[in-house]
Amino acid sequence: MLDQVYRKAVLTVTGNPNVEKIVRARGKGLVKRFVASEDIPGVLRAAKELEQDGIGAILDQLGEFIDSPEQCNEFAQQVLDLIEQAHAQGVEPYVSIKLSSVGQGKTVNGEDLGLTNARRIIRKASEYGGFVCLDMEDHPLVDLTLAQFRTLVGEFGNKAVGTVLQSYLFRSLKDRDSLDDLQPNIRMVKGAYLEPETVAYKDKADVDANYRRLVYQHMKAGNYTNVATHDEKIIDDVKHFALIHDIPRDQFEFQMLYGIRRDLQKDLALQGYRVRTYIAYGPAWYPYFTRRIAETPRNALFIVKGMLKG
Ligand SMILES: Cc1cc2nc3c(=O)[nH]c(=O)nc-3n(C[C@H](O)[C@H](O)[C@H](O)COP(=O)(O)OP(=O)(O)OC[C@H]3O[C@@H](n4cnc5c(N)ncnc54)[C@H](O)[C@@H]3O)c2cc1C
Structure with missing residues (x-):
């Protein structure tokens, strides 16, 4: 509370x-x-530094005040440039996008612009053996994001695109069940937005308990699971869970944010676990920064x- x-x-x-x-x-x-750089060369430098410690990167171009369809298309183009440059420099083009930044909810030529732009981005990333994760934003966007995720997995496959579930939302366990037929790649997080008590747990203990349930159920169902947390107790419990249930280390990974628990990230990589750091970059860093502070x-x-x- x-x-x-x-x-x-x-x-x-x-x-x-x-x-x-x-x-x-x-x-x-x-x-x-918390914010590696304002430009693409800077974020790629940060990714290469992590690589030296055996840690992968999730590249996230930050967006703000993206409203008109033109701005959404421009933003999508910047992500495409990022993928091109990452590939050219030998960095895996594993990117995260917020569908709202590329036009989700705006209809252009009879189709949702977010879906159209997500297709362009996933196509390009797949071409270079990369991956696109659809970040999860606040609760009014969850239904549409999951529906679009289903469409995109149908078109590109579950090795090309993944999404996120938030353990503070009451609905997430049901959402996880409903996606199981896709054998989806899911990043589990606790949730970063200010949500009303009608839709989300308010007590940390409830959020944490739901987090464990989501991760364990997803792993047990045989799906690739991204355990995105800095919570050391949960990380230890997940390691133990994987061990006693014979879940191979190539079926899950730990993910953390740039600038947070770098020691733990390195340690896990040294222990032979897959680790990936989410590196946000771009001039529009302010809202991301405030969520980290909060x-x-x-x-x-x-x-x-x-x-x-x-
Ligand atoms: C890779 C990744 C992707 C994410 N994507 C999304 C997304 O798509 N949608 C979404 O809603 N949320 C996303 N998040 C954010 C997430 O929801 C949480 O807000 C955030 O991870 C903090 O929660 P925690 O699990 O680390 O646990 P907490 O219980 O909040 O923290 C556990 C411990 O971690 C450390 N810690 C956590 N946060 C910070 C910080 N900011 N600064 C310093 N120390 C800290 C502290 O030691 C703390 O005691 C993402 C997080 C990660 C790691």
């Missing part, structure tokens, strides 16, 4: 345009901890200290 209060307070404060101005003017050093009270202290240092 306290987590929710903290998250709401941080997101309210950081939503204030004056606070945003201060962070943009004086917080560059702090922002760098995730743990320790970050507020980190921000205040950084700001005082100037």
Whole structure:
């Protein structure tokens, strides 16, 4: 419950345009901890550094104020450029996209623009042996995202595209069951948005318990599972679960965010687990940055200290 209060307070404060101005003017050093770069060469450099530690990358171009169909198409084009450049530099084109950034919900030529652009991106990534994960946004977008995910798996296969389920939502276990026929590649997360109590668990213990259920059920069903958390206790439990249920190490991976628990990421890779880091980049970093700050009270202290240092 306290987590929710903290998250709401941080997101309210950081939503204030004056606070945003201060962070943009004086917080560059702090922002760098979570946002690798503002451009493609920078994010590819970060991916190559991780590779030296045996850690893969998920490349995420950040978007903001993307509204018109033209802007959505332009954003999709930037992701296509990213895939081209990643391939050219020998970085696996494993990307994450938010369907809303590429036109989800906008009908152009009789079809949802998000679906059209997702097809362009998945086609290009597949051409180079890459992968596209459809990030999950707030709860009003879940139905459409899962329906579009089903369509895209039907067209490109479950080795080309995956999606995300959030354990704070009451509905996610049912959603997981309903997707099982696709043998889908799913990233399990706790959830990063401010959701109403009519749709989401508010107590951390409930979110964590549901997280374990989602991961275990998905693994036991024989599906590829991306365990996307920094929660060390859950990570240990998943390792144990895999061991006692004979789930091979090539059927799951641990995923974490750039700048968070780098020590743990390296450690898991050294132990022979698959590990992948989600690297967000781009000039539109502010909303992503505020969600990271809202995730743990320790970050507020980190921000205040950084700001005082100037
Ligand atoms: C690869 C990846 C992709 C994601 N994609 C999505 C998505 O598509 N949709 C979505 O809603 N959410 C997404 N998330 C975010 C996720 O929902 C959580 O908000 C986030 O991962 C924090 O939860 P946690 O599982 O680490 O557990 P928590 O219980 O929040 O944290 C466990 C511990 O991890 C550390 N930690 C966690 N967050 C931070 C932080 N910001 N700074 C410093 N330490 C931290 C702390 O030590 C904390 O005690 C993604 C997360 C990852 C790792």
